[in-house]
Amino acid sequence: MIDLRALRDDPTYREGAVAKGATADTLDRLLADDAERRQLLAEVERLRADANAASKDIGRADPHERDAKIAAAGELKARVGDREAVLEAVSTRVDEAALAIPNPAHPSVPTGTEEAFEVIDVVGGQPSPPPLDHADYGDRMGWTDAERGAAVSGSRFAYLRAEAVLLELALVQWTMQKLVGRGFTPIVPPVLVREDMMVDAGFFPTDRNQVYELEKDELFLVGTAEVPLAGIHRGERLDATTLPLRYVGFSSCFRREAGTYGKDTRGIFRVHQFDKVEMFIWADPEQSWAEHELLLEIEREILDQLGLPYRVINVASGDLGAAAAKKYDCEVWLPSEGQYREITSCSNYTDFSARRLGTRVKGDRGSEFAHTLNGTACAVGRMLVFLMEHAQQDDGSFVVPEVLRPYCGLDLIVPPAAE
């Protein structure tokens, strides 16, 4: 949720909201309603003060004065109720409008639609495709079985098999170790959460149709560990001296992928279930931009050490999503498609999410909302897709990235004999 006071007082904040698609008209109407709300609030509070005083007086009054005083207090109460109804109507209007306003973009975010992104850096080349694309190679190596996956669970489900499983676990363990070494606390979170957690994490109502629901138990399967990680300090007051609090979660992720029919149908690039190592940071407002750069640095280090060619983009305002004030995407070159595809992304939500989560920081500057950030460390399945193309040799063998070898006990994997 946005900061109405900042919207009122801070021109930069307001410009950021406009960059994200909020019209000046909408903002002005919201601020006018909010002004009315605050005025009504003052009035209602005055009336309530009178009514409270009258009630307190009854407790102290002589018994024979009570009836008269009770009657008078009753009248006061009725007047309060009338004005409260008006206030509530205005407040509801303000809240609804405020919830619809996205988190303003940071001034460093390029303004425009999806294509307006800014390329920050390009690492490595754009190699030509290997003999087999990731989908065919996964089948050839006996690493993926989408056919049986579909028979068991439907399309976009696959079995992961053989060395691919060892590689997956190696990726998880390697990234986990790296992050623990950087002071992150490792977490295996619940993957089923309540509706209010989905709302507070900012995924409902907007992304509700992307989420699997267990109706009988009123629980929802998370699409990312970000959701339960955001819940860790919900409703808490954090001591500024303990920040930043850095967490790294490992979980399976579940996505309905509604509206992607016919898109990325080959292999395991886009599936309903995958595993992911996700970073999440609770930061002091003064630290959050430095923490955002840290997340990017870690993401880049992971790609560098795996030897993947990639570029980093500063996502344009129109493509940020409601919660992010700024977002970097790392996109790895996918040779078979001849284009860069997203592998990781990291966002600074500033105080947008914490306001809804009710997480505050208490420090020298008093009490303010925390800043939250999140970033992908390793989307495991998709990482395997990229590795299957970049580590694949002309003879069909697979060269395991050096850094993963200690974690899976493999260095060169040769394809099984053809049937």
Place this chain on the structure above:
RNA sequence: GGAGAGGUGGCCGAGCCAGGUUGAAGGCGCUUCCCUGCUAAGGAAGUAACUGUCGUAAGGCGGUUCGUGGGUUCAAAUCCCACCCUCUCCGCCA
């Protein structure tokens, strides 16, 4: 799944069954000061959060909050309803 107990301020813990100077006793912790020749003991004062408004500020005056949301009442931590959570015993279980 069955039976019971309980959720109060940074923490512990009274208050609830008789609704009214209780935003909440007491203790711990913390802050400041006094005493003390010294990391002890003692004494005094202060110490919830959020929010509106006025003020340059210190602060003043209000509102809301005793798990959450409703209800009854002039008045609710206290009464009623629903939900959430925690604990104990039994059952089940990787």
